[in-house]
Amino acid sequence: MKKFLLLKLLITSTLISPISLFSSIVDTPLANLTEAQKSWLLNQRETAKILYIEEINSSEQKEVSAHNAAFLYFLEGKYMDADLYINVSLKNNHKYGPTLLLKGMIEYKRRNLKNSFKYLKAAIKHHSNSEIPEYYLGLYLYERKKYEESLDYLKDAISDNKKFTLPYPIIGDIYIKQCKYNEAIKILEKGLKYSYDAEILLLLADVNIKTENYKEAEKYNGIFAYLFPNHPETSRVIKWIQERNIGNPYTHDFYPIPYRDSSNRFFPIGENVLYNVHWGPIKVGELNTVIAETLSFKGHDAYKVIFSLDSNPALEFIASLHSDYITIINQNTKQVLQHFLHLRENKIICEKVYDFYREEGKFICRAVREDGHIEYLEKYLPNNTIDATSILFYSRQLVKEQRNERVMTIIDENFVISDIIFENKREPVICRGKEELVQLISGENYYKGIVGFTGKFRGWLRGAPAYLPIKSDFEIWVGRISIIIASEEEQKLHKYSR
Secondary structure, three states: OHHHHHOOOOOOOOOOOOOOOOHHHOOOOOOOOOHHHHHHHOOOHHHHHHHHHHHHHHOOOHHHHHHHHHHHHHHOOOHHHHHHHHHHHHHHOOOOHHHHHHHHHHHHHOOOHHHHHHHHHHHHHHOOOOHHHHHHHHHHHHHOOOHHHHHHHHHHHHHHOOOOOOHHHHHHHHHHHOOOHHHHHHHHHHHHHHOOOHHHHHHHHHHHHHOOOHHHHHHHHHHHHHHOOOOOOHHHHHHHHHHOOOOOOOOOOOOOOOOOOHHHOOOOOOOEEEEEEEEOOEEEEEEEEEEEEEEEEOOEEEEEEEEEEEEOHHHOOOOOEEEEEEEEEEOOOOOEEEEEEEEEEOOEEEEEEEEEEOOOOEEEEEEEOOOOOEEEEEEEOOOOOEEOOOHHHHHHHHHHHOOOEEEEEEEOOEEEEEEEEEEEEEEEEEEOOEEEEEEEEEEEEOOOOHHHOEEEEEEEEOOOOOOOEEEEEEEEOOEEEEEEEOOHHHHHHOOOOO
C-alpha cells in the first residue's frame, strides 16, 4: 500500500529525465508565461531552476520565486540546497503555505517528525489548498501507524475538496486494517465516483475478496487489469482472474480499441471553426476549434489541435471563462500525447501541462498556480485515456469507424467515464441557413466537466472525409447548453475572444 501511494504524491522526489517537447504548445500570447514558467511546464528543470533563482532579486513576490527554486532542488533530492531557498521564501513571507508544506515534507524525509508536523500544521492554516497539507500529514501519520489521527486529517482533506482523490485509498486501507469492511467499501466507492485511480480499484477488489463478495471483486479486478496493464500489481490481479477461470476480464463495458493506421489520418490541416454556445435563447459564449498543424512528437506522427472557450462578457456577473487547450494527438489513434491547459474559469487561474506516457502507463502533470508557485503530480495512467477537450476530436474517429466506445476521460487530473454511442442514423440539422442530413451520436458524461458539462449529450457530425461536428447539446447543472456552427460573419468577428 505504501509503495503505490507514494507514487501518487502531488509533489514527488521522482526525477523524470528532460524530454524534447515543442515549445509552441506553451509559447502562446494567450498564456503570457514567463521564461521560467515555460521551462518548468516543458520539463526543462535545470533551466527553470536557474531562471527562478535569477528572479528572486527582481520579483515582487520573492517568496514564490524562492519557493520554486527550492522545489526544484527538492525534486533532485538536494535538501540542503532546497533549505537555502526555503529560508529566503519564509523570510519574505513566514506564512507562505506552499513553502511551509515543502519544509514539512523535507523534514519528514529527514525523519525530523516534530519539525515536519509543525510545518505541515502551519501549512494547513496558510495554504490556499489546505487539502494538500492535510493529505500529507494524514499520509505521514498513516505511515507511522497513527491511524485515528491520520483519519482526522484525511477526512478533513476530502471535506475541503471531495474531488481530491489521494486520501480515499488511505482511508479505505485504514478501515480494512481495522476490519471495518463496510466503511472501507463505502469510502472507496465514493472515491471511485470521482476518479478511477489504480489504488482505489485495487483496494475495492481486495476488500470484496475479504468479504467473499467475489462478483464485485471480479468486476474491480477486471477493470483494473484492463485499465492498468503496466501497473506492478497487474500480474497478481491477472493470476487471480485466471485462477477463477474468468474468460473475459473486460468488465464495466471497457474494451480495447481497434487497430488504427495511417488510413485514419483524415483531419484537414488549417480547419478553424467557431461555434456559438447558447443556454436557451441566450448566447453565453463561443467555442473555437482549430487543427493547426502536423508534427513529429516523441516518435509519433501527430496533430496539434486547439480548443478555446470564451464566455459572453455581458454575463460576467454569472460566469467568466477564457480558457485555451492545446493538444498534441496521435494522427492514427487520435489519442493524446500531450495537453496544455491555459485556465481562466471564474476564480480558477492556472497553467498546466499533461504528459501521457502510454508505454509506461504514467500520467504526469506540471502546473503553475495563480500566484506563480509550481506543482507536480504523477499517477498511473488508465489505458486509452484522453483529455476532456479532445473528446470532440476523438468522436470524429468513432463516427468514421461507426462504433461505440466507453472512453476514460481526464478532468482536473481525475479519471472519469464518458460513453459515446454511434446511433447509426441521420437527422436533419440547419447549419448556416441550410438543412443538412448528418450523422447522430449520443452519450453520457459521468462527471461534471468544463463549465458544468455533465450528463447526457447529443452530437451531429457530417460524413466523410472530415466528419466535422456541426451541432451538439449537453446537460449542465442548470439545464441544457446547445452548440452550433457560427455564421460566416460571426466566424470573422469572433467577438468574444481576447
